[in-house]
């Protein structure tokens with residue numbers, strides 16, 4: 727059983743943050759998840775789960791959701807029915823280019839991740855779940871940082887998680903994110919349109 731925590735501040739947005747969904751990524755993502763405190767959630771609730779180590783299968787691979795850990799994640803999503811679903815990942819620094827190059831869509835069928843700052847990357851979640859278990863209006867985000875991150879990267883990653891934890895709804899999140907990362911929000915909206923047509927961003 728991985729790390730599990732619920733912060734409940736009554737009615738409002740339902741959030742689910744899951745870290746370390748494959749391989750050893752949980753060893754890094756737990757460091758960020760443990761820094762989220764009750765005060766970061768103003769209303770609604772936040773369910774935090776950090777997975778134990780598992781075999782590495784890409785979440786873009788349909789077989790992932792048939793694995794033990796993949797089924798656990800589907801269970802958590804179905805059980806908590808989040809309006810906001812955040813997946814925390816980490817990557818090997820040598821994979822930075824593969825994740826962010828413009829050609830990623832032709833290669834693996836999903837748009838490149840977008841850098842916020844300090845090697846922290848943002849994108850949508852696997853199309854395997856984005857278009858099937860979530861509603862159009864749900865907020866679905868993947869956040870990546872290098873595994874075993876430097877402290878300033880971990881701090882930036884955590885501070886963005888806190889923005890997500892504190893956002894009251896999609897509009898509130900977009901307003902807040904646009905103030906800090908205007909170009910990145912615009913690019914993510916462009917990618918979302920390319921993939922989902924009239925889907926909302928993220």
Ligand SMILES: [Zn+2]
Nearest residue numbers: 748751815816
């Ligand atoms: Zn990953």
